Amino acid sequence: MRRGRFPRPDPTLLFQAFAATIVRSIVAGLALLSLCIQLRANEIQKGEYLARAADCIGCHTSNPSRPFAGGYRVPTPFGDVYSSNITPDQDTGIGRYSEDEFLRAVREGVRRDGTDLYPAMPYDSFAKMRREDVVAIRTYLLTQPPITQPRPENILPFPFNQRWALRLWKLANYRPGSFTPNRNRTETWNRGSYLVDVLGHCGACHTPRNMTFGEDEDRKLAGGAAGVWQAFNITGDKTMGIGAWSDDELFLFLKTGAVAGKAYASGPMAETVMNSLQHLSDDDIRAIVAYLRDVPPQSGDEQQPRFSWGGTINVGIAEPGNVAQGSTHAAGDLYGSLCSGCHGIDGSGSPDSSYASLTRNSTLGAATPENVVMTILTGVKAGDVAGRKSMAAFADWLDDGQVASLANYVTSRFGNPELSVTAADVHQMRAGSTTEQTVILLAGQTLVMIGAGLSLGLLLLLARRLRLAARLSGFTSAHRDTR
Ligand code: HEC
Ligand code: HEC
Ligand code: HEC
Structure with missing residues (x-):
């Protein structure tokens, strides 16, 4: 009986097997899909975190309701450079940037059209950003709503408005390379190095600039500038730097911008804390x-x-000669009516220190008065980081002389009594520069003019030589012809 060896398959069993295979493939497909979605969500989240750590958002947002649409003013010693729109908009944003073009912009400072970017975009720090990190940032940016917003014109005088000249800057200061961990240090140290030197570009503000306006690597983090604001020395030195701060104090400062008895972040540092540092993990x-x-x-x-400074009120301030502008009396009255409500008559701030104490405050004890003047002019926007309060800007309410006398009053009473500013200094800071920067600008322009003059002279000389040579050879050949 042969028929029994090949029994007819049971149709229900067959159907069950078929259905099971289908269901299994669907489940596998869904799992794969959800894995892809998860991976992409992770990539976007990673990109967002990195964009925070590198403060792309702070520097590329001028109006909080139009994030990443650019137009944020970055002050430089030569004038103002405005950030670009980096939303996915096709015409005014980065919609048309390929992955490689985006990498080139962020790490090499070259735009899609091949022209060079001003180092106001800190690509000299970003140069060592890992490829996968830049790609994650791009993935995140491409999920943002596109916003049409052209970039405002930069305000730069000749010759600094010439983009080709940036080639020279790059030649002197731009070093490509990749981030190589130091094997002799811990993983934490290396992560810190990547966060400080590459993503966080702390040196863009805190490292002094050399003759060619690059970061002076021999004086790393020894104190630099962000526009008029002075970004203090944050090296390990106990007197000049932050060597005398405890680890916990530094942690608190970076996370919240406020450490009673040490420092409060205002100006560009308040922005850095608000837009970037407060969002970083504790690790x-x-x-x-x-x-x-x-x-x-x-x-x-x-x-x-x-x-x-200022643990005890400095003596000698009652002598009129000690206050450079206006009389102590008028300044004291101004302080009493405008400032003491929050900062206290004795400068000790509010008991819960939500209103900054002006004594034992690094801004008032620094060796330069710019940040005190700028705080009075522009106030403090602390966001609502860790319940910090803000301070109104007094620029529209006080004239240059009043600001100068208030600055001198608070520094002599609560901070470094050797500081002194004049109404003329305040006038210049209000306009966005310091005397030193104006000197640098003029010196730069003069040098370029002299350079251009010399090159022109050389060219003329060369041309004359050539003409002479041509004439001589013409003469000798003519001479030869007549023979
Ligand atoms: C300190 C401020 C600052 C930070 C931080 C910053 N940028 Fe910029 N960025 C600028 C400025 C200013 C420009 C325009 C420079 C110019 O016009 O030469 C610019 C230009 C760009 C461009 C060129 C776009 C174009 O076509 O003009 C891209 C892309 C870009 N930034 C991406 C980023 C990304 C991504 C980050 C974060 C990883 C970032 N930027 C962080 C200031 C900044
Ligand atoms: C855009 C410019 C800018 C950037 C970027 C910046 N800082 Fe600052 N920083 C400043 C300024 C300006 C001050 C002084 C603030 C003040 O007077 O309140 C300051 C103050 C500080 C202080 C307090 C020093 C003291 O003695 O009071 C520390 C610490 C500090 N910054 C650390 C950092 C670190 C770490 C980074 C990078 C993650 C960084 N900063 C990035 C501008 C900047
Ligand atoms: C409404 C309350 C208020 C008033 C009024 C006020 N301030 Fe402030 N001030 C603050 C707050 C809040 C901070 C910042 C605290 C922080 O960063 O968390 C601050 C910070 C400061 C700082 C230190 C900035 C730093 O980087 O450490 C100075 C200097 C200062 N104020 C001076 C003045 C002077 C001068 C006046 C009067 C013209 C004045 N303030 C009026 C609330 C006020």
Whole structure:
């Protein structure tokens, strides 16, 4: 009986097997899809975190309701550079940038059309950003709503408005390369190094500039500038830097911008905390602290730590000669009516220190008065980071002389009594520059003019030589012909 060896398959069993295969493939497909979605969500989340750490959002947003649409003013010693729109908009944003073009813009400072970017975009720091990190940032940016907003014209005088000249800057200061961890240090230290030197571009503000306006690597984090604002020495030096701060104080400062008895972040540092640092994980902030601890100490102008002034009210301030502008009396009245409500008559702030104490405050104890003047002019926008309060800008309410006398009053009473500003200084800072920067600008322009003059002279000389040579050879050949 052969028929029994090949029994007819049971149709229900067959159907069950078929259905099971289908269901299994659907489940596998869905799992794969959800894995892809998860991976993409992770990539977007990673990109957002990195965009925070690198503060792309702070520098590329001028109006909070139009995030990443650019138009944010970055002050430089030569004038103002405005950031570009980096939303996915096709015409005014980065919609048309390919992955490689985007990498080139962020790490090499070259736009899609091949022209060079101003280092106001800190690509000299970003040069060592990992490829996958830049790609994640791009993935995140491409999920943002496109916003049409052209970039405002930069305000730069000749010759600094010439983009080709940026080639020269790059030749002198731009170093491509990749981030290589230091094997002799801990993983935390290396993470800190990547966060400080590459993503966080702390040196863009905190490292002084050399003759060619690149970061002076020999004086790393020894104190630089952001427009008029002075970004203090944050090396390990106990007097000039942050060597005398505890790890916890540094952590608190970076996370919230406020450490009673040490410092409050205002101006560009308040923005950095608000837009970038407060969003970092505690581990990352600890990594930054570990790395900062190890930055070689650098000298500066301070005679005692910035935060150590004004524990007791300095004596001698009642003498009129000590206050450069206006009488102490008028300044005292101004302080009493405009400032003491929040900062206290004795400058000790509010008991819960939500209103900053002006004594033992690094801004008032620094060796330069710019940040005090700028705080009075522009106020403090602390966001609502850790319940910090803000301070109104007084620029529209006080004239240059009043601001100068208030600045002198608060520094002589609560901070470094050797500081002094004049109404003329305030006038210049209000306009967005310091005397030093104006001198640099003029010197730069003069040097370029002299350089151009010399090259022109050389060219003329060369042309004359050539003409002479041509004439001589013409003469000799003519001579030869007549023979
Ligand atoms: C300190 C401020 C600052 C930070 C931080 C910053 N940028 Fe920029 N960025 C600028 C400025 C200013 C420009 C325009 C420079 C110019 O016009 O030469 C610019 C230009 C660009 C461009 C060129 C777009 C174009 O076509 O003009 C891209 C892309 C870009 N930034 C991406 C980023 C990304 C991504 C980040 C974060 C990883 C970032 N930027 C962080 C200031 C900044
Ligand atoms: C856009 C410019 C800018 C950037 C970027 C910046 N800072 Fe600052 N920073 C400043 C300024 C300006 C001050 C002084 C603020 C004040 O007077 O309140 C300051 C103050 C500080 C202080 C307090 C020093 C003291 O003695 O009071 C620390 C610490 C600090 N910054 C760390 C950092 C670190 C770490 C980074 C990078 C993650 C960084 N900053 C990035 C501008 C900047
Ligand atoms: C409405 C309350 C208020 C008034 C009024 C006020 N301030 Fe402030 N001030 C603040 C707050 C809040 C901060 C910042 C605290 C912080 O960063 O968390 C601050 C910070 C400061 C700082 C330190 C900035 C730094 O980087 O550490 C100075 C200097 C200062 N104020 C001076 C003045 C002077 C001078 C006046 C009067 C013209 C004045 N303030 C009026 C609330 C006020």
